[in-house]
Amino acid sequence: MIPAIEKASAIEIKQFQEAKLKELLAYLKERSPYYSALFQRENIAVDLVNTLEDLQKLPVTTKTQLQEHNESFFCVPRHEIIDYATTSGTLGSPVTFGLTDSDLERLAYNEAISFACAGVQKGDVVQLMTTMDRRFMAGLAYFLGLRKLGAGVIRVGAGIPELQWDSIVKYKPKYLVTVPSFLLKLIEYAEQHGIDYKNSGIKGVLCIGESLRNQDFSPTVLTKRITDKWPVQLFSTYASTEMSTAFTECEYFQGGHHHPELIITEVLDDNNNPVVEGESGELTITTLGVEAMPLLRFKTGDIVQLHTESCPCGKNSLRVGPVLGRKQHMIKYKGTTLYPPAMHDLLTYFEGVKSHVIEISTNELGTDEILIKIASDNPSEDLLNQIKDHFRAKLRVSPKIEFIAQDIINKLIFAPMSRKPITFIDKRT
Template sequence: MNELPSISFQKTAQIKSYQEKKLADLLAYLNTHSAYYKKLFADHHIDIKNVRTIEDLQHIPPTEKEQLQLYNKDFLCVPKNKIIEYTATSGTVGSPVTIALTENDLQRLAYNEYSSFVCANGSSEDIYQLMLTLDRQFMAGMAYYSGIRKLGAGVVRVGPGVPSLQWETIERLQPSAIVAVPSFIVKLIQYAEANGIDVNRSSVKKAICIGENIRTENLELNILGKRITDKWALQLFSTYASTEMQTAFTECEAGNGGHLNPELLIVELLDDKGRPVAAGEPGEVTITTLGVEGMPLLRYKTGDICKAYTTACSCGRNTLRLSPVIGRKKQMIKYKGTTLFAPALFEIIHRIEAIKEYIVEVSSNEIGTDEVTLYVVAENNREETQNKIKAYLQARLRVTPHIKYTDAEAMQQMQFPDGVRKPVKFVDKRK
């Protein structure tokens, strides 16, 4: 990729024109190389020459994750000898999907993260400590590493977990930034407090937060974000990404939503009927990849519900910005007349300091409605603590989930079953 992040600073009309030229290239490429999309165009009598604008995309049926799972190999647009890297989705919702990348795709991935780190106030003067998985076909770990190298910054590959090792490395190598799951940053703070480490005297001044929301729909810090910043004066940068889009949305210093890299992705927000939502309304993030060679996607519905912001940002970028994930379509819960999305439930749980770890499990009862079980590691097993947890959940949810208490070892096994690289916080056992 030889693009420059400066495209994000151009006028909105210029950005749109640029994307539509890239879209024409993509449609021609898919019509030549993609077995899946050639069939889609033929089955729906779509003449790609009539798809000239982003608005014209509405004439093409969206692609669902189930189709990517069922016909995974039909999305491949290159011979196998051009594939350099095989990655896979985490399988958070449904079975994992393989995403194959060419050398050009790897360069695009590095460029994406380079642009993202620049957006998050990064420079070649920084040293980033990576507190995440870099194996198990995990695209993100590889992307962060490649992006930091392209930025010219230093990188320390420590991997996930083990707060003692993380702090020993911080004290020894003096990184200026960390890339980590927010709930793990809370564990770093707890370890520091228990071991006489003053977090605010450490070298780390900013954190790229991955995998969990740190902001509310209104873009204010949520409880998890506040639990970090109340004790550690870190500059937090929220991110949103998925393996399928091979792209990330990252906040700038303004903290007003994750910026789109417009040279890499077209974004639509769709309602339940596949129509674009009104401005400011939440919708399903639907993406069209630009510049992907191995497995490009056209109007792919991610299952994530977000809001979009299109006003100019104070950083000078004129790109669309996305809110934190409000919910996932397949993680919507209807419990005793109350509709919940998992992130909203997580936010309530994060307010309860007596809860140290948790998993939310949803199942179907004998009449086919949702049942919610909350597995909890509490700060202690006293009845007073358990009553406090139950009362708070009842007050905030108006209904009380079934609560089962467990210990830290059992919770670790539940959150990290075999082959899973990110902590599982939501388990769907519905029929």
């Protein structure tokens, strides 16, 4: 189920996207209160934007603008909105997104081709270990995509290893959709209760929320810890509410595949200029085919690298490499630049670390301070020193670390109003 445009030449893909871009700009000028006012205020002639390179003539859209002018981004009347979703609010106030019937169909198409990219086929059974409620777009998208693909769906929701294994044993799913670190809890539960998880019939897992690959596509510590015990295929998938589009790995695990018919991608530096090919920068997207709330040059906040060489799977569209981190989460610590994903992965190396939270604050000198709170069944000075030595070896610095009780750390991780586990808290002023 590879869309023809993804197998087209780079020139054909570019020409296709440029035609779609012109359609989008005309739509925004006519229907978007925010963008039509912007074009008029900045004296922007959208008719002169004809190529992808011409995107540089247009201003970017930021999360702050979305938060401050949320209503003005809607291009359709409220009675045409079929579903409401919100962003998670990780980097500020949540933003409301409305979806029309056409937008839901586009979302289903996106997930159908994304699941197919990872090998899911019609008739396969897939267990969803993510929430579908609490205005969470992803859970709904997975369900719609699998339904469009013709796959069976088991909607279990997040957490509860006992219930997950009950469904796996009973319904024999071939694929799972979950946060990868939860797989360690599934393995632990299976080992404690005599479940033969290696012969459970699970072939692959589509993983969200945590990185599976390093920048060179080698497996992270988390990936190795999972697959050393449970030899399943782990597929990385990257998406956001704002994009309404997913970048999912194929069986070659060389980055998330881009769908040219759904989204235009740029990678920009701090001055909003395109980075040199092969360099990392902030992923900036323009959505195609969205009715209710299309976005033009939206800066996602995620630092990534694009890969343009053809993939052995037959697709010629570009691929998005592993997310290095979020721009606003960048930490300057003792002269070293750090991102939370690298620290999360290092902590996964230690089986004695049951759960953790990374807190960033500003010290009396006005610089970044890191405190890692850890829950462990066997806290000890030896474990503490091992962790600090590992940090020094891999990241050149060692942050402050303290042990706290599991019930206390659970209150931080599983905040009542959050849809996702919270493992990073930014308290910087």
